Amino acid sequence: MNIILNIQRYNPDVDDAPHFKEYEVEVGPNQRLLDALMQVKRFQDGSLGFRKSCAHGVCGSDAMRINGKDGLACKTLIKEVAQKDGDTVTLEPLRYMPVQRDLIVNQAEFFKKYRSVKPFLINDESVAEKERIQSQDERMQFDDTTNCILCASCYSACPVLQDNSDFLGPAAIAQAYRFIADTRDRGFGERLAVLDQVDGVWPCQNHFKCTQSCPRSILITKRINQTKRLIEKHKQKKGDN
Amino acid sequence: MVHQFDTVIVGSGGAGLYAALEASQQSKTAVLSKLYPIRSHTGAAQGGISAALGNVEEDKPEWHAFDTVKGGDYLVDQQAANILTEEAVQAVYDLENRGLPFNRTPEGRIDQRRFGGHTRNFGEGPVRRACYAADRTGHMILQTLYQQCIKNEVAFFDEFQVVDLLLDGTTTQGVVAVELATGELHVFAAKAVLFATGGFGRIFKITSNAYANTGDGPAVCARRGIPLEDMEFYQFHPTGIMGLGILISEAVRGEGGILRNREGERFMQRYSPTLLDLAPRDIVARSILTEIRAGQGIRGDRKIDDYVHLDATHLGKAVLSSKLPDITGFCKTYLGIDPAETPIPVLPTAHYAMGGIPTDVHGRVIMDGTGTIVRGLYAAGECACVSVHGANRLGTNSLLDLVVFGRRAGQHIGDYVKQADMPQPNATAADEARAFIDRLTDGSSGPHGGHITDEMQTTMMEKVGIYRNQKEMQAAVDDIQALRQRYRSVRVQDTAKPFNTDLLEIIELGNLLDLSLLTAAAALDRRESRGAHSREDFPARDDDNWLKHSLAYLEGDTVRLDYKAVDTSIWEPKPRTY
Ligand SMILES: Cc1cc2nc3c(=O)[nH]c(=O)nc-3n(C[C@H](O)[C@H](O)[C@H](O)COP(=O)(O)OP(=O)(O)OC[C@H]3O[C@@H](n4cnc5c(N)ncnc54)[C@H](O)[C@@H]3O)c2cc1C
Ligand code: SF4
Ligand code: FES
Numbered sequence: 177m178n179i180i181l182n183i184q185r186y187n188p189d190v191d192d193a194p195h196f197k198e199y200e201v202e203v204g205p206n207q208r209l210l211d212a213l214m215q216v217k218r219f220q221d222g223s224l225g226f227r228k229s230c231a232h233g234v235c236g237s238d239a240m241r242i243n244g245k246d247g248l249a250c251k252t253l254i255k256e257v258a259q260k261d262g263d264t265v266t267l268e269p270l271r272y273m274p275v276q277r278d279l280i281v282n283q284a285e286f287f288k289k290y291r292s293v294k295p296f297l298i299n300d301e302s303v304a305e306k307e308r309i310q311s312q313d314e315r316m317q318f319d320d321t322t323n324c325i326l327c328a329s330c331y332s333a334c335p336v337l338q339d340n341s342d343f344l345g346p347a348a349i350a351q352a353y354r355f356i357a358d359t360r361d362r363g364f365g366e367r368l369a370v371l372d373q374v375d376g377v378w379p380c381q382n383h384f385k386c387t388q389s390c391p392r393s394i395l396i397t398k399r400i401n402q403t404k405r406l407i408e409k410h411k412q413k414k415g416d417n
Numbered sequence: 418m419v420h421q422f423d424t425v426i427v428g429s430g431g432a433g434l435y436a437a438l439e440a441s442q443q444s445k446t447a448v449l450s451k452l453y454p455i456r457s458h459t460g461a462a463q464g465g466i467s468a469a470l471g472n473v474e475e476d477k478p479e480w481h482a483f484d485t486v487k488g489g490d491y492l493v494d495q496q497a498a499n500i501l502t503e504e505a506v507q508a509v510y511d512l513e514n515r516g517l518p519f520n521r522t523p524e525g526r527i528d529q530r531r532f533g534g535h536t537r538n539f540g541e542g543p544v545r546r547a548c549y550a551a552d553r554t555g556h557m558i559l560q561t562l563y564q565q566c567i568k569n570e571v572a573f574f575d576e577f578q579v580v581d582l583l584l585d586g587t588t589t590q591g592v593v594a595v596e597l598a599t600g601e602l603h604v605f606a607a608k609a610v611l612f613a614t615g616g617f618g619r620i621f622k623i624t625s626n627a628y629a630n631t632g633d634g635p636a637v638c639a640r641r642g643i644p645l646e647d648m649e650f651y652q653f654h655p656t657g658i659m660g661l662g663i664l665i666s667e668a669v670r671g672e673g674g675i676l677r678n679r680e681g682e683r684f685m686q687r688y689s690p691t692l693l694d695l696a697p698r699d700i701v702a703r704s705i706l707t708e709i710r711a712g713q714g715i716r717g718d719r720k721i722d723d724y725v726h727l728d729a730t731h732l733g734k735a736v737l738s739s740k741l742p743d744i745t746g747f748c749k750t751y752l753g754i755d756p757a758e759t760p761i762p763v764l765p766t767a768h769y770a771m772g773g774i775p776t777d778v779h780g781r782v783i784m785d786g787t788g789t790i791v792r793g794l795y796a797a798g799e800c801a802c803v804s805v806h807g808a809n810r811l812g813t814n815s816l817l818d819l820v821v822f823g824r825r826a827g828q829h830i831g832d833y834v835k836q837a838d839m840p841q842p843n844a845t846a847a848d849e850a851r852a853f854i855d856r857l858t859d860g861s862s863g864p865h866g867g868h869i870t871d872e873m874q875t876t877m878m879e880k881v882g883i884y885r886n887q888k889e890m891q892a893a894v895d896d897i898q899a900l901r902q903r904y905r906s907v908r909v910q911d912t913a914k915p916f917n918t919d920l921l922e923i924i925e926l927g928n929l930l931d932l933s934l935l936t937a938a939a940a941l942d943r944r945e946s947r948g949a950h951s952r953e954d955f956p957a958r959d960d961d962n963w964l965k966h967s968l969a970y971l972e973g974d975t976v977r978l979d980y981k982a983v984d985t986s987i988w989e990p991k992p993r994t995y
Contacts, residue, residue, distance in 0.1 A: 189913045206751075218867030222910030222919035227456075229627040232663045232747060234556065235456040251750060276598065277916035283453075296564035297516030306470075307513040309525035315518060322518050322550070322557065326455055360516070393746075 236327030298363025431819035432798025433613030439827025462555020465547030489807020589793030600914030621767035636928030657766025780826025808948020
């Protein structure tokens with residue numbers, strides 16, 4: 177069928193402000209939205225800018241706003257966003273990050289917040305066995321959070337960031353949880369300084385938009401709440417609550 | 418702009434990041450990557466990383482080495498395979514110690530599962546050797562290594578695409594890169610350069626590889642006079658999702674999945690009585706094609722896009738969701754089926770380059786058949802050819818290759834740069850790259866790259882695919898030459914400097930065309946069948962004449978082929994049956 181892609185364009189060299197441009201493409205209902213974008217890029221307009229790589233939802237390159245919802249173009253099938261000839265799909269860059277070109281945004285701030293939670297195993301005890309022993313149950317405690325591909329869909333979906341751009345954001349908190357819930361990690365104290373501050377975990381108001389947008393099915397909101405509880409428990413234990 | 422580093426690492430997949438971790442401890446190191454590091458295709462690897470830990474049953478590195486050699490149809494350099502499999506054990510423990518969340522045994526140790534071609538006691542039967550984190554092993558390796566790089570404050574230049582290598586005779590001087598954000602050219606002067614740019618599956622139409630897998634490192638080296646080794650050996654993975662090429666990991670068969678033809682028959686029984694569905698990939702891919710050609714595909718029309726079934730319905734939802742969750746998700750998303758209920762329609766998909774930039778076991782690049790080393794130049798990972806994969810790689814051995822040889826290269830670089838002088842590339846270093854880009858962007862009219870890409874991929878898929886013959890490969894060489902000719906008049910449509918992805922993709926297309934030519938020419942020259950290279954006109958392996966690595970030199974528009982010996986110092990080549 178023939179559908180219309182209505183794409184936000186912006187070229188900082190010549191444009192004062194972003195504007196929309198329409199492209200008509202012929203695609204099948206089971207094709208990926210990314211396939212449609214590639215058709216435009218290869219055969220209609222080489223100047224269209226967007227990131228992409230794996231084409232099957234595992235690298236996090238092509239997160240964008242698709243008809244107002246955040247997600248991956250390569251994990252969205254045409255039939256989910258257009259049903260018949262002439263249907264329009266609107267594509268915009270992710271929110272809260274400066275647009276650099278068309279659908280490409282600057283993710284520096286997103287990655288800075290991610291790095292701030294010390295997203296690496298902290299444990300300098302020597303390993304008694306060859307590997308650190310961890311039970312299957314312990315391993316499952318943080319399982320879903322290990323799937324994060326840092327696509328920033330959740331970040332763009334979060335209503336809290338609209339008013340508070342300093343909020344740490346869902347992905348960074350979920351990645352902090354990935355380590356503090358890992359029985360092998362000893363870094364809770366070190367991460368507390370980042371998590372337990374006004375713009376750390378606390379601004380989250382359980383809108384669940386992050387969880388709904390996550391292409392890796394991570395229970396982000398739940399993990400944020402668990403992180404909050406771990407912090408409270410820790411403070412109670414220390415008696416300073 | 419000119420930068421100076423002791424070490425420049427090009428690529429931030431598993432191989433580049435591991436090398437960076439090592440090299441950055443001893444030298445001023447920069448990692449240049451055209452993708453954000455965590456977007457690298459290592460993150461797509463699913464099934465596992467092999468090491469003879471013996472956590473669930475007896476296993477030995479020696480058995481693993483033998484399987485690697487036999488799996489590679491004896492084109493593997495055997496001492497290198499020994500290093501790979503012996504260092505595997507510690508490498509996997511190191512990853513775990515650094516935080517990698519492996520699946521666990523009931524005792525809390527790293528769990529292991531079966532994979533194609535990995536056997537106990539020199540071929541007696543399948544062994545559980547693949548360490549895994551669900552079907553996201555590559556993702557976890559990439560994440561863990563990136564996390565460690567953050568911890569160790571490694572310096573990254575994200576979205577810098579390397580377009581040229583600077584050599585002074587046989588000494589490395591650095592690289593030239595385009596910065597995506599600005600379109601500016603940067604010269605990175607460096608004592609040591611490591612290429613870790615990954616695979617080039619995008620020369621083929623149907624592939625498991627990412628858009629970014631365009632073989633930039635090997636192509637840049639080839640244009641600078643370095644031969645590429647064993648380019649004729651390209652692996653087709655037996656089970657890609659029909660039509661899309663998205664990979665369905667061998668782990669599905671490792672967990673018990675079965676390939677079936679239209680009769681529902683487990684046809685691998687006829688081709689590989691001992692290992693069945695877990696025979697090495699070249700054998701399984703050929704078996705599938707043979708079934709299809711015999712009218713035993715699911716449609717039964719003998720057409721090239723007919724398919725077979727990968728049946729995982731008997732594994733149960735619990736196994737699928739705990740051990741193969743992503744595969745299950747891919748089937749649901751892209752096919753609309755649940756593999757617990759419906760068999761998966763699969764076809765071979767272009768997957769892995771056994772060949773690449775020739776190196777020794779320290780990752781040093783070798784520029785001829787006599788072992789001459791390019792000072793300061795290194796390669797590791799899929800873009801390199803050590804050679805531990807020979808004519809056909811075993812599943813799980815690539816992730817292993819990345820960590821073992823990525824680390825070895827990083828360590829060797831650390832030592833090398835201490836005694837090397839800082840090169841001084843002259844002011845004209847970037848001129849060639851600049852002239853090339855200026856031509857592409859000179860504003861004159863010319864064809865766009867889209868159609869050339871399409872035609873190249875179709876030609877390579879149809880004529881240099883699983884089964885090959887003289888006539889078709891010659892036609893492929895001619896076609897690719899014609900496409901390279903057309904490429905000379907290509908122009909970019911995007912006239913902006915910042916984020917000109919159009920320009921960068923057209924540069925990538927040039928690389929793909931050069932690698933297509935080298936692959937087709939090397940394949941045409943090898944008149945035998947071995948591993949992934951199977952010729953209808955020369956169906957047998959011919960050790961008397963062809964037990965040797967090829968070296969393909971790109972000399973302008975022609976390819977010159979040379980050969981060098983294989984290290985067979987441990988096991989004598991034998992017929993390969995499973
Ligand atoms: C779907 C899939 C599943 C797989 N599963 C397994 C498995 O289970 N087990 C296994 O052992 N192997 C598996 N493999 C193979 C294995 O994953 C790859 O061979 C391996 O990850 C390649 O790693 P690499 O570090 O060499 O390259 P990559 O991870 O591809 O990284 C390449 C890097 O180079 C950079 N780069 C490229 N060109 C340039 C340039 N011009 N300038 C700057 N930077 C550049 C990229 O940005 C990227 O960072 C799988 C492969 C695929 C495709
Ligand atoms: S948590 Fe989900 S949505 Fe957020 S960055 Fe990670 S994968 Fe993307
Ligand atoms: S292109 Fe990798 S997630 Fe879409």
